[in-house]
Amino acid sequence: MSKIDEMIRENRQEYGIDLPEDEARELAELQLKDLERKGCTLEHIGECRGCSATKDGSECPLCDWEKRHPEYANDELAMKIKALENKARDQFKAEIRAKVTSEFKKLKVDVDLTEAARALETAARDMIEAAREFEEVEGQSDEVQLKALAKVNEALDKIRHSKLGFFLERTKWFA
Numbered sequence: 001m002s003k004i005d006e007m008i009r010e011n012r013q014e015y016g017i018d019l020p021e022d023e024a025r026e027l028a029e030l031q032l033k034d035l036e037r038k039g040c041t042l043e044h045i046g047e048c049r050g051c052s053a054t055k056d057g058s059e060c061p062l063c064d065w066e067k068r069h070p071e072y073a074n075d076e077l078a079m080k081i082k083a084l085e086n087k088a089r090d091q092f093k094a095e096i097r098a099k100v101t102s103e104f105k106k107l108k109v110d111v112d113l114t115e116a117a118r119a120l121e122t123a124a125r126d127m128i129e130a131a132r133e134f135e136e137v138e139g140q141s142d143e144v145q146l147k148a149l150a151k152v153n154e155a156l157d158k159i160r161h162s163k164l165g166f167f168l169e170r171t172k173w174f175a
Contacts, residue, residue, distance in 0.1 A: 004028045006045040017088040027084040034077055038065045120162045127155035 001009075007028035011017040019027060035042060039061030043051040048060050072078060130151040137148045 003032055003042055003045060007031055010045055015088075016092055017085070018091070019084065019088050023084060023087070027081065027088075030077060030081050030084070034081060035062070037072075037077075038062050116162065120159065123155060123158040123162055127152065127159060130155045 004025060005028075008024050011024065011028065011031075017024070017027070032042065039053060041051045041053045043049075048054070048062070051060075054060050066073060130148070134145070134148040134152050137144050
C-alpha cells in the first residue's frame with residue numbers, strides 16, 4: 001500500500017474524512033508534503049511511534065514546528081489543506097444534520113436544529129464553567145462544595161432536558 005493510500009485510509013478511518021476519490025488523494029498528497037517539510041520521516045503514517053527522527057531521544061520535529069516556523073502557518077500549502085479539510089467537515093456536518101433531522105421526524109419531534117444546537121452548546125458551556133467552579137472549591141466547607149456541586153448537577157440537567165440532548169441520549173447516537 002502506498003503512503004498516499006495509507007494517508008487516505010487514515011483520513012477516512014480516524015477522522016471520518018470521506019471526500020470524493022480525487023479530492024481525498026489530493027488532500028493525502030498535500031498532507032504528506034506538509035509532514036515531510038515539517039521533518040517527519042513518514043515511517044509510520046497516522047501516528048508517531050518512535051521513528052528514526054526521534055531515536056536519539058530527541059523530540060519529534062512535528063511537536064513545535066508551528067512555533068519554530070510561524071511563517072508557514074497560512075502559506076499556500078496550509079491553505080489548500082485547510083480548504084479541503086473544511087470541505088470534508090462541512091460535508092460531515094450536512095450528513096449528520098440530515099441524519100438527526102430524519103431521526104427527529106421518526107420520533108415525531110418538531111425541533112429547529114440550529115436553535116437546539118445553540119441551546120445544547122450554551123448548556124455545555126454552563127456545565128464546563130460549573131465544573132471548573134467545583135474544582136476551585138475543593139477543600140472548602142461542605143456547604144460551599146455542595147452548592148458548587150448543585151450547579152454542576154443543574155447544568156447537567158439542562159443538557160439532559162434540552163431537545164437535542166434528550167434525542168442524543170434516547171437514541172444512543174454518540175455512545
